[in-house]
Amino acid sequence: EPEVTQTPSHQVTQMGQEVILRCVPISNHLYFYWYRQILGQKVEFLVSFYNNEISEKSEIFDDQFSVERPDGSNFTLKIRSTKLEDSAMYFCASISWGAFSTEAFFGQGTRLTVV
């Protein structure tokens, strides 16, 4: 069964450093997403991406964050200068073409720890 894969599973970084979280969405999917889950809290939408551009973004997704699809398979989330409060699980998700397919497939997540 096709799946969304994320790397790394766990990343520890120094405050102020840049991090890039990587995702490989399911190959025939066209909408991609990043979500964040701070430990013990709910999952929060960060950004959606379609046709090589951002479709929607939340208030959380400020100038410190960026996304891109550098090639035909990877989808990345970059945090330019990490803060302690960026420590969280980051989930990538994707949906196949059209609103008729409503199910978002999630990756297993990347646990980001900022020290």
Added chain:
Amino acid sequence: AQTVTQSQPEMSVQEAETVTLSCTYDTSESDYYLFWYKQPPSRQMILVIRQEAYKQQNATENRFSVNFQKAAKSFSLKISDSQLGDAAMYFCAYRSARGGGADGLTFGKGTHLIIQP
């Protein structure tokens, strides 16, 4: 903006019994989708069941079923014959049908389900 509320931080049920998890939501839209996701200790988000708002019939997936009350904006999950593997966090989620795939999911805070052997 849409909101999703799960009023039960934690629920406990005996194995083989039935449990219902509550979810209410607030929206001004008429067309949307609702989901229940399961998050086991591995932290991966797994879809349990989904409901399209335009469908009157409640969705069912094996031991999982929902009670969708559109007028009341309520979307509860019933788990029958609870199994130890059902122990997890359960998140209710909303997605607008307005923007195609652009809109992300809005999640509730989750209910931690404990299965007593």
